Amino acid sequence: GAVVSQHPSRVICKSGTSVKIECRSLDFQATTMFWYRQFPKQSLMLMATSNEGSKATYEQGVEKDKFLINHASLTLSTLTVTSAHPEDSSFYICSASYGGSGTDTQYFGPGTRLTVL
Amino acid sequence: GENVEQHPSTLSVQEGDSAVIKCTYSDSASNYFPWYKQELGKRPQLIIDIRSNVGEKKDQRIAVTLNKTAKHFSLHITETQPEDSAVYFCAARKAAGNKLTFGGGTRVLVKP
Numbered sequence A: 001g002a003v004v005s006q007h008p009s010r011v012i013c014k015s016g017t018s019v020k021i022e023c024r025s026l027d028f029q030a031t032t033m034f035w036y037r038q039f040p041k042q043s044l045m046l047m048a049t050s051n052e053g054s055k056a057t058y059e060q061g062v063e064k065d066k067f068l069i070n071h072a073s074l075t076l077s078t079l080t081v082t083s084a085h086p087e088d089s090s091f092y093i094c095s096a097s098y099g100g101s102g103t104d105t106q107y108f109g110p111g112t113r114l115t116v117l
Numbered sequence B: 001g002e003n004v005e006q007h008p009s010t011l012s013v014q015e016g017d018s019a020v021i022k023c024t025y026s027d028s029a030s031n032y033f034p035w036y037k038q039e040l041g042k043r044p045q046l047i048i049d050i051r052s053n054v055g056e057k058k059d060q061r062i063a064v065t066l067n068k069t070a071k072h073f074s075l076h077i078t079e080t081q082p083e084d085s086a087v088y089f090c091a092a093r094k095a096a097g098n099k100l101t102f103g104g105g106t107r108v109l110v111k112p
Helices: none
Strands: A004-007 A012-015 A018-026 A030-036 A045-051 A067-073 A076-081 A092-096 A112-114 B002-007 B010-014 B021-024 B032-038 B045-051 B058-060 B061-065 B074-078 B084-091 B104-112
Touching: A004 A092, A012 A018, A018 A030, A018 A092, A018 A112, A030 A067, A030 A076, A045 A067, A076 A092, B002 B084, B010 B021, B021 B084, B021 B104, B032 B061, B045 B058, B045 B061, B074 B084
Parallel strands: A012 A112, B010 B104
Antiparallel strands: A004 A018, A018 A076, A030 A045, A030 A092, A067 A076, A092 A112, B002 B021, B021 B074, B032 B045, B032 B084, B058 B061, B061 B074, B084 B104
16 A cells, blocks of 8 residues: 555656656545655755645745646645756655554655756 | 754675664654665665654664654664665654655665
């Protein structure tokens, strides 16, 4: 149980275009989803926290107009990188948790490797 | 906000030896401390976690200890095997649903 999927697994795009990444909780309803970015040989850096039906909470330094997050249902959150540039190339990973006493573990998706040319 | 420091950044051990990774956290309100293992290009996988009402937890070859007073926690891997080679991350969190703050990671290499 507690499986999180991400799509696509890899994407290559041209500079200036937008890319949408989907994160789905397959066998549970995720009250909260998180989006992380991970550069090579570095730790996971939280970008934003999203709760179903409400606006995402962005971490300091993360541009909310550039990284659009939508959490329309309890099983789906999307991250759209708008007007992507080469410096946005990274490994984007989502995680999901379903809260509740003793059941608040974060489960990670497999990640999306974004390359912006 | 919370700050988590992790040491060492790299660790090389001989197969069969033990590996120990240490983390310190800054916020005394943190009460949940998971450890994740990440293989190259893969997702982080939860391997063990501990809550602040417990001092130690063990699962086969893996154990975690927590010292709330000193605000540090450690991961112990005994009888290491080559498949234990990966990057390990510690994390801390204040309450259910709140964000995890990750340590910088430890790259573990188990030499056969």
